[in-house]
Amino acid sequence: MNDPAITFCGDDALRLSAPDRDGRLARARQLRTTGDWLEVVPGRRDVTVQFDPLRHTPTEALAYLSHTLATPAPPPSRTRETVELPVHFGGKNGPDLADISNRTGLSEAELVSRLLSEPLQIDMLGFTPGFAYMSGLDDMIEIPRLLQPRQQVPAGSIGLITGQCGLYALAGPGGWPIIGRTRVSLFDPVSDKPFRLQPGMQVRLVDAAAS
Amino acid sequence: MTLTILQPGVQATLQGTPRIGARHLGVPASGPADPLSMALANRLVGNASDATAIEITFGGAAIRFDTPVSFAVTGAQSALAFAGRVVALHAAHTAQAGDELHIAPARQGCRVYVAIAANIDANVFLGSTSTYLPAALGGHEGRALKAGDTINLASVCVIPSMETPEDLHPVCSNSYALRAVEGPDFPASARRMWDETFTVTRRASRMGVELEGAFPHIPEDASHPSAAIFPGALQLPLGGRGFLLLADAQTTGGYPHLLQVIRADRHLLGQVRPGDRIRFLHRTQQQASDALRAKQALLSAWLPDFHL
Numbered sequence: 001m002n003d004p005a006i007t008f009c010g011d012d013a014l015r016l017s018a019p020d021r022d023g024r025l026a027r028a029r030q031l032r033t034t035g036d037w038l039e040v041v042p043g044r045r046d047v048t049v050q051f052d053p054l055r056h057t058p059t060e061a062l063a064y065l066s067h068t069l070a071t072p073a074p075p076p077s078r079t080r081e082t083v084e085l086p087v088h089f090g091g092k093n094g095p096d097l098a099d100i101s102n103r104t105g106l107s108e109a110e111l112v113s114r115l116l117s118e119p120l121q122i123d124m125l126g127f128t129p130g131f132a133y134m135s136g137l138d139d140m141i142e143i144p145r146l147l148q149p150r151q152q153v154p155a156g157s158i159g160l161i162t163g164q165c166g167l168y169a170l171a172g173p174g175g176w177p178i179i180g181r182t183r184v185s186l187f188d189p190v191s192d193k194p195f196r197l198q199p200g201m202q203v204r205l206v207d208a209a210a211s
Numbered sequence: 212m213t214l215t216i217l218q219p220g221v222q223a224t225l226q227g228t229p230r231i232g233a234r235h236l237g238v239p240a241s242g243p244a245d246p247l248s249m250a251l252a253n254r255l256v257g258n259a260s261d262a263t264a265i266e267i268t269f270g271g272a273a274i275r276f277d278t279p280v281s282f283a284v285t286g287a288q289s290a291l292a293f294a295g296r297v298v299a300l301h302a303a304h305t306a307q308a309g310d311e312l313h314i315a316p317a318r319q320g321c322r323v324y325v326a327i328a329a330n331i332d333a334n335v336f337l338g339s340t341s342t343y344l345p346a347a348l349g350g351h352e353g354r355a356l357k358a359g360d361t362i363n364l365a366s367v368c369v370i371p372s373m374e375t376p377e378d379l380h381p382v383c384s385n386s387y388a389l390r391a392v393e394g395p396d397f398p399a400s401a402r403r404m405w406d407e408t409f410t411v412t413r414r415a416s417r418m419g420v421e422l423e424g425a426f427p428h429i430p431e432d433a434s435h436p437s438a439a440i441f442p443g444a445l446q447l448p449l450g451g452r453g454f455l456l457l458a459d460a461q462t463t464g465g466y467p468h469l470l471q472v473i474r475a476d477r478h479l480l481g482q483v484r485p486g487d488r489i490r491f492l493h494r495t496q497q498q499a500s501d502a503l504r505a506k507q508a509l510l511s512a513w514l515p516d517f518h519l
Contacts (some may be wrong), residue, residue: 008392008395008467008496009394009395009438009439010392010394010441010443010444010471010473011392011471011473011474011494011496011500011503012441012474013441013471015395015438015439015441028235036232038232039231039232039234039235039439039441040235041234041235041438041439041463042235042351043436043437043438043439043463044436044437044438045436046438048393048435048438049441050234050439050441052502053474053499053500053502054505054507054518054519057497057500058496058497058500076337083391086265091501093365124235124437124463125235125236125237126234126235126237126437126439126461126462126463127235127237127437127461127462127463127464128237128239128345128346128461128462129236129238129239129343129346129348130236131237133437167236168344170346172345187346188484189336189346189347189348194336194337195236198236199235203378
């Protein structure tokens with residue numbers, strides 16, 4: 001492999017290392033427009049493309065990817081869409097907020113105000129339909145996943161782990177400690193635009209109790 | 212025009228074409244766990260390979276036809292009783308209104324496919340009728356079929372009887388040798404994996420199957436930021452049991468991705484059941500590509516519109 005930033009990810013996918021978020025999302029958009037790939041999936045540090053191995057041999061796929069990467073990705077649009085989400089923090093809506101507070105020594109109010117202080121950036125959607133991985137609190141604040149994942153987390157729940165904040169668009173099992181919940185629908189399969197959130201958007205959380 | 216589900220078995224869903232191109236929104240492929248078996252069933256009734264059909268886990272199901280229509284059953288090895296007689300898998304049969312099809316529990320393999328010479332009415336999401344249960348997408352109201360469900364049929368056909376050519380009958384087994392390439396997190400210490408035999412545990416669903424056996428040790432502090440993952444991946448969660456991903460698998464994951472079952476053999480994953488044994492055969496990217504083309508060439512005369 002010539003380019004150290006590209007690795008195979010199985011027999012029908014290639015992975016491009018791309019640590020910078022804006023650069024990564026710009027690359028993903030660029031790769032999606034070429035029509036060479038079945039899937040273009042940004043991760044937290046990379047972009048993975050899946051190809052049709054009946055159409056392209058592995059060598060050809062690698063050449064297509066290198067060819068696209070030779071052109072700089074168009075810069076992201078200057079206006080970044082911001083979605084505002086009213087959130088009910090703590091209590092029944094955020095059953096793990098108190099535990100995170102005990103664990104970190106930060107009061108519940110302090111944790112919430114830190115999260116509200118600036119918009120959260122959406123890194124990627126993944127796991128299940130519409131689940132948004134966002135920037136979270138400072139990496140120094142250590143928040144482990146739950147030892148026992150919950151069988152049922154309500155739709156709209158907001159989870160927190162070290163350095164990341166996650167939005168559950170669907171009800172379902174989940175392993176992130178839950179700190180709050182929004183009533184805004186994040187995934188509506190019968191809508192023209194089923195996904196309220198997209199990678200590259202930013203989310204401003206608002207304390208629903210304060211309004 | 213309808214058919215009625217009398218017994219759904221452990222889990223029956225409508226499946227059609229996979230959802231392609233939406234993994235970056237968290238939407239998995241879905242579609243048949245064993246696309247080859249579904250294509251063979253559809254072929255017998257004159258449908259496109261990816262036409263909506265019924266996928267039945269472990270057999271043990273019964274259907275009543277409320278209108279004259281042809282159908283075919285493929286997949287896991289199951290005895291079939293139709294209108295009181297024994298009939299064969301891999302052949303098209305024609306029902307009269309009121310006829311019942313009883314599918315016995317599967318002896319080997321995991322999923323049975325029933326194709327109908329008709330358009331099966333189903334919900335569509337992102338261009339696909341495939342059921343994805345966790346988000347209630349596609350299929351019959353987004354859910355698994357229940358006893359008493361009535362499925363609407365359009366463009367119903369009665370067609371001449373036909374059989375799958377003998378040499379294209381897939382072989383169900385309790386032991387699979389799956390060709391695989393190294394995944395992005397394959398550690399140097401894992402070479403012995405190619406000599407091990409793994410056993411499928413009871414944790415098995417359309418999302419994936421859990422494997423028990425001698426997996427390599429991966430240090431817990433090894434960092435794996437969430438990244439794309441696809442059906443056919445063998446992941447190794449912290450508990451030390453492997454998880455082999457199927458059609459409904461999550462789109463991203465943070466566990467070490469050890470192996471990738473090659474595309475040519477991925478259809479076999481839909482027939483793996485708890486207790487089955489699995490070995491992985493080491494292949495290079497080029498060998499995987501050659502194997503895919505070879506298998507595709509074998510299938511294309513009978514299934515011209517099917518792509519592995």
